[in-house]
Amino acid sequence: MAVRLDDMDRKILAELQEDAGQSLDEIARKVGSSKTPVWNRIRKMREAGVIGRQTFILDAEALGLDACFFVLIRTSEHEAEWQQKFLAALRARPEVQEAHRLAGEIDYILKVRVPNARAYDSFYQALISEVRIFNVTALLSMEEIKSTTLLPL
Amino acid sequence: MAVRLDDMDRKILAELQEDAGQSLDEIARKVGSSKTPVWNRIRKMREAGVIGRQTFILDAEALGLDACFFVLIRTSEHEAEWQQKFLAALRARPEVQEAHRLAGEIDYILKVRVPNARAYDSFYQALISEVRIFNVTALLSMEEIKSTTLLPL
DNA sequence: AATGAAACAGTAAGGAG
DNA sequence: CTCCTTACTGTTTCATT
Numbered sequence: 001m002a003v004r005l006d007d008m009d010r011k012i013l014a015e016l017q018e019d020a021g022q023s024l025d026e027i028a029r030k031v032g033s034s035k036t037p038v039w040n041r042i043r044k045m046r047e048a049g050v051i052g053r054q055t056f057i058l059d060a061e062a063l064g065l066d067a068c069f070f071v072l073i074r075t076s077e078h079e080a081e082w083q084q085k086f087l088a089a090l091r092a093r094p095e096v097q098e099a100h101r102l103a104g105e106i107d108y109i110l111k112v113r114v115p116n117a118r119a120y121d122s123f124y125q126a127l128i129s130e131v132r133i134f135n136v137t138a139l140l141s142m143e144e145i146k147s148t149t150l151l152p153l
Numbered sequence: 154m155a156v157r158l159d160d161m162d163r164k165i166l167a168e169l170q171e172d173a174g175q176s177l178d179e180i181a182r183k184v185g186s187s188k189t190p191v192w193n194r195i196r197k198m199r200e201a202g203v204i205g206r207q208t209f210i211l212d213a214e215a216l217g218l219d220a221c222f223f224v225l226i227r228t229s230e231h232e233a234e235w236q237q238k239f240l241a242a243l244r245a246r247p248e249v250q251e252a253h254r255l256a257g258e259i260d261y262i263l264k265v266r267v268p269n270a271r272a273y274d275s276f277y278q279a280l281i282s283e284v285r286i287f288n289v290t291a292l293l294s295m296e297e298i299k300s301t302t303l304l305p306l
Numbered sequence: 307a308a309t310g311a312a313a314c315a316g317t318a319a320g321g322a323g
Numbered sequence: 324c325t326c327c328t329t330a331c332t333g334t335t336t337c338a339t340t
Contacts, residue, residue: 003215005216013209013211013216016208016209016211017208017209017211018208019206019207019208020173020207020208020209021173021207023313023314023315024314024315024316025313025314025315033327034327034328034329035315035316035328035329036316036317036318036326036327036328036329037326037327037328039315039316039317040326040327048215049212049215050211050212050215050216051209051211051212052209052210052211052212053172053209053210054172054173054174054207054208054209054210055169055170055171055172055173055207055208055209055210055302055303056166056169056170056173056204056205056206056207056208057205057206057207057208057302058166058169058170058203058204058205058304059202059203059204059205060304062156062201062202062203063158063166063203063304063306065304065305068253070223070253070255070262087298090298090299091298091299094303094304094305095305096299097299097300097301097302097304098264098297098299098300098301099297099298099299099300100221100223100294100295100296100297100298101294101295101296101298102223102292102293102294102295103292103293103294103295104292104293106292108298109223109292109294111251113304113305139255139256139257139259139262140255140256140257141253141254141255141256141262142253142254142255142256143253143254144251144252144253145240145243145244145252145253145254145261146243146244146249146250146251146252147250147251147252148250148251149208149210149250149302150208150247151211151213151216151218151247151250151266152218152247152248152266153216176334176335176336177335177336177337178334178335187307188307188335188336189307189308189337190307192336192337196337
């Protein structure tokens with residue numbers, strides 16, 4: 001999955017991350033090239049899967065999603081069938097922003113965004129009724145210090 | 154910061170999140186309206202701060218960022234000056250994708266993306282040399298089960 | 307809601323290294 | 324032969340009527 005990228009590619013990616021709304025001409029000017037080559041590089045990186053979806057970042061609080069939890073999960077079950085069911089449940093729930101399988105004592109971590117603590121409890125109850133879980137710790141975010149989708153290039 | 158949004162606004166936001174590249178005409182057709190009203194709603198939501206930056210989501214692994222850590226931090230220091238320094242350090246480091254101040258025993262959680270474990274160690278060493286930290290637990294992600302910027306509407 | 311000017315994306319043809 | 328520049332066309336944005 002590794003792709004060879006040169007300096008120009010990285011500059012273009014930086015611009016695309018920074019502001020996906022700007023025109024090709026603008027990007028070309030900033031990276032010191034012109035439209036067509038920039039467009040061709042973008043197309044290639046898109047095909048290679050380096051560049052994914054184009055989206056607007058919305059303000060969670062303005063949308064009434066005031067509560068953010070990080071959920072640490074331990075389970076006693078490690079069978080394939082259980083895992084399949086658990087993964088499907090996570091993918092199906094839109095309040096789950098992130099889910100990772102971990103190395104070490106804690107098996108999974110989730111990031112969950114909900115309107116309030118009550119909504120988190122509903123989510124939690126629904127989840128443990130769907131799949132057996134050994135131990136859950138919920139960490140409540142008091143303040144989002146930083147949140148970025150910009151990857152370091 | 155709460156804004157009143159009707160069904161039409163939410164449908165438009167859903168489309169903008171789903172694919173920020175599509176044209177106004179396309180969005181208008183999908184939400185069952187026409188170009189001008191959709192455009193006006195988008196402008197208002199932009200001004201209200203509901204709609205933020207427009208970006209491309211890049212593939213971290215294709216860019217050689219193979220390691221993702223969740224870092225749980227406890228500190229003994231809770232003075233304003235220390236906190237300022239800590240926050241500034243986190244904001245300045247591009248490998249820190251997320252940082253939250255938490256309620257409870259653990260004070261902070263970070264999400265950190267780096268090329269490999271060595272790079273994480275460099276980050277860690279640099280961080281603890283900048284600010285005093287009582288206790289750190291790093292959780293290594295083995296598998297990204299889910300990762301989305303799409304907020305539930 | 308329709309119109310229109312300005313800007314833009316995408317493509318094609320030709321030129322430089 | 325590859326990558327860049329320039330030129331052109333249909334589409335889109337955004338403001339005005």
